[in-house]
Amino acid sequence: MGFSDTLLKHIRRNVTVKVSLLLIPPLLFLAIWFYAPFFIVGLYSFDMINIQREIVFKPSLIHYLRVLSWTGAMKIFLRSLYFAGVTVILCLLIGYPVAYYISFKMKKYKDLFIVLFIIPFWVSFLLRTYAMMSILDERSFLNVLLTSLKLIDSPIRIMYTDTAVILVMVYDYLVMMVLPLYANLEKLDKTLLEAAYTLGASPVKTFLKITLPLSMPGIMAGFLLVFIPAVGEFVIPELVGGPNNYMVGNLIYEFFMGARHWWIGSALSMLFIVFILSLVITYVRKMGERGLAF
Amino acid sequence: MLKIMVSGVLGLAIGGVGGYFSRQSEIDSLRKEIEDLSKQIELQTFKLEPNLNIYNWTYYINRNLVDWWAKENGVSIVYDTFESLDEVVAKLQTGTSGYDLAVVSDSVVQELANMRVLEPIDLKKIPNFKHIPEKFKNPYYDPGNKYSVIYSYGTTGLGWNNQEVAPEVTAWADVFEVDRHLGKYKGKITMHTDSIETFGAALIYLGRDPTSTKDEDLREAVELLKKQKPYLAGYASTEEYMAGLEAGRFLISHAYNGDIAGIIYASDEREIIITKKLEYISYTVPEEGALAWADNFVIPKGAKNIEAAHAFINFILDPVVSAICTMTVKYPFPAGKDYVPEELRKDPVIFTPEELLDKLYWTRPFTPEERAKRAEYWLELMAA
Amino acid sequence: MKGTNLFLKIFTILVFLFLYSPIIVMVVFSFNESKSIGVFTNFSLRWYEKVINNPEVWKALFNSFWVGAVVTIVSLILGLMMAMAVTRYNFSGKSILESLILIPVIIPEIAEALSLLIMYIFLNIPLGPVTVIIGHVAFCISYVTIVMRARMAGYDRSIEEAARTLGANEFQTFFKITLPTLYPAILAAGLLAFTLSFDDLIKTLFTTGPGFKTLPLVVWSSAARGGVSPELNSLSSFALSISFLFAVFRLRVERRLER
Secondary structure, eight states: HHHHHHHHHHHOOOOOHHHHHHHHHHHHIIIIIIIHHHHHHHHHHOOOOOOSSSSOOOOOEEEEEEEHHHHHHHHHHHHHHHHHHHHHHHHHHHHHHHIIIIIIIIIHHHHHHHHHHHHHGSSHHHHHHHHHHHHHHTTTTHHHHHHHTSSSOOOOOOOOSSHHHHHHHHHHHHHHHHHHHHHHHSSSSSHHHHHHTTTTTOOOHIIIIIIHHHTTHHHHHHHHHHHHHHHHHOHHHHHOGGGGGOOOOHHHHIIIIOOOOOHHHHHHHHHHHHHHHHHHHHHHHHTGGGGOOO | OOHHHHHHHHHHOSOOOOGGGGHHHHHHHHHHHHHGGGGGGOOOOOOOOOOOOEEEEOOOOOOHHHHHHHHHTOEEEEEEESSHHHHHHHTTTTTOOOOOOEEEEEEHHHHHHEEEEEEOOOOOOGGGGGSSSSSSSSOOTTTTGGEEEEEEEEEEEEEEEETOOOOOSSSSSHHHIIIIIIITTTEEEEEEEHHHHHHHHHHHHHSSSOOOOOOHHHHHHHHHHHHHGGGGEEOOHHHHHHHHHHTTSSSEEEEEEEHHHHHHHEOOOOOOOOOOOOTTEEOOTTOEEEEEEHHHHEEEEEEEEEEHHHHHHHHHHOOOOOOHHHHOOOOGGGGGGGGSSSSHHHOOOSOOHHHHHHEEEOOOOOOOOOOOOHHHHHHHHHHO | HHHHHHHHHHHHHHHHHHHHHHHHHHHHTTTBBSSOOSSSOOOHHHHHHHHHOOOOHHHHHHHHHHHHHHHHHHHHHHHHHHHHHHHHHOTTHHHHHHHHHHHHHHHHHHHHHHHHHHHHHHHHHHOOOHHHHHHHHHHHHHHHHHHHHHTTTOOOOOOHHHHTTOOOOOOHHHHIIIIIHHHHHHHHHHHHHHHHHHHOHHHHHHHHHOOOOHHHHHHHHHHHHOOOHHHHHHHHHHHHHHHHHHHHHHHHHHHHHHO
């Protein structure tokens, strides 16, 4: 009775203790199972672990220099940026009109429709990718339909090409662009638009000068939510990509699992992580705390 | 008792009625042969620990046999499969894979043995070892069979459609030179996704050592492959090229012999009745040479059920069981050659002629550094 | 003006078609009698029979569920603690903490999965369900924290203070007042964690042990190996119906809580 009471009294008074008690278990867990692995990968990348798995205190940049000097890696990295970039742009071009239409033009059923939009995304990423595969396959229903309607001469062979990768990526990531856009458009003060109209602005001008700029936060959020996972995408190139669709995710995998050269694999991972983190940090700097509130 | 067991084996192995009825007489005589030889199946009769975890290539065994053995011995088997050697090496190199038995290729046996993550094999527990032909015992990659026992073997050459392709495919030059088959059948040729195989083929064609890691050799090989790439349909692995060749989408594919045999003699993973024979597919070991390989049983470090692992190896090495495996997966299981029906036994696609084996190249284990170097060149090809 | 409206309308409809058709086609053809994925011959449940009779599928499903349950519970507890610390107190280093929480969400999955694998190998930890669960929790804690934090933002602590003045101690306050009030947040976060764990592919792929498969893993190995096939269509449709039922359940629960 006595000891626990005094302990509790002490805890009550001391905020630091309270906070620590709350934070220690989760942080400890993350420290061991999330940050420590990256620490080890970091050690490998700086050549501080030898082949007998002992830690050696002689950091070296040789693996980084090797990876950076290797044009193949650079090409593959640029290729990933290209694919992710095209995906983001397509998601924006396709997603913005839809978000705009549902938000602005659908008065009665907008809630229903936004839910209807999200429903396909309740299905897991993998299953959606597979569903696309069954459409893109040569023998698919789509091909059969198009050939029987005489719209094409022979089945479209898209599988294992760039087009397939981009199509599937857009399909899988579209929702990540539409949701932030929709949220943003919803929060838009419609009275501003009314004001613009009464002042005589045309719809196009209103859109370009008011709506679009005000929806920038949504666009930026969507950009981030699509681009960042897309650059590191591994599953889609593996399933629907051909040999020309070798991307960063496959590259890192190849060195860890294929060549089993953990030092180079680690250097590649670290470089990639640094790249992603710098993108996010730039975003946060530009958007401030608001940008993270989604 | 043994007769019942054997008929049980046969019943399970044959499974449902296949449909190749004209082969019924062969099946009947096979059944009789097996019954006559039933006394020669030596099954373990002592008690085994209940769990056995096996890790093998996909489609590389007759699953009915596995299930039957498991039931007979009261062992519950976890049978996992892998698609590429990377997976099995990644798992086994930890020394804590959790598997009791795995099937890995020759170079991997050396690599894992060097890493000391293999349990030694006690040949005394494998009396059926005697059924393996001398040639497959005591291999260069594991003298004295300390860590491995042969599972199956084969070559990697060219599978091709003999109806659509003319003239005959005979050499790597056919797929590397534009004025030969490469140009004529553009878009219908595939090379292997495994860099060891494709680099191997390129290096052999160039007259070099297929296991070379010298910059000059790899540079030449990559340039050759880059020139070839635009003419290819792609880089295909087993599933892809088997489906592609059968459907006619691919006319020439860089392939394992057993896979090609698997297309020619089609049957199910649990059946040995061959449902059809495709005459339009052929397999050639290119005249410049090719890579040969051997898959082996190994017992990974940390295996909990070493007894059962040995017992299972012994079971597979039984001649009849080996024969059934050969008939199911169309890869040769050396111990059972004599019991395989003549048509399959004499087929050079399945049982690579012994004289040929001596002239082929074998791969070797690479250090991480060598692998990284090859990976860089390979990825340069992929990035092109 | 009318023209743009019409254009937008048609465009939106087309996008909806684009979104739904692959899934619908896949489900429809899973009921196809023939092996074809392009021509529908007859209605048949034969592929579903294969799926349902496959013990591997049920084992994987069972694994996905219990792993999901464990991951949800553990990440809820740890995430709740973290969320409480962050919303209730101000302390130095808080912004660093907030970034630390966010990082697991941003890191590319494949880098995370491989790093975890490397560490398991480095420490000689055998792979199996436990390593899978750990991998999922490490990733879910952040999501749980973020969701809970968002929902705890407007949380009024005066009720707690009232309870305290009436003589309740820490634990009583927490279990009788705080938790029940936070129930919607906990539910939302829990459902999210479960979904993330249930659907996870990449982390599970690299950290699983012999014989331990989850449902996504079974779908993946089938798809990666053989590509599109009618059995896989049925398996995917089967998995899809589970996700769907779960999502509907989630929606219902959230709707009910909003009242």
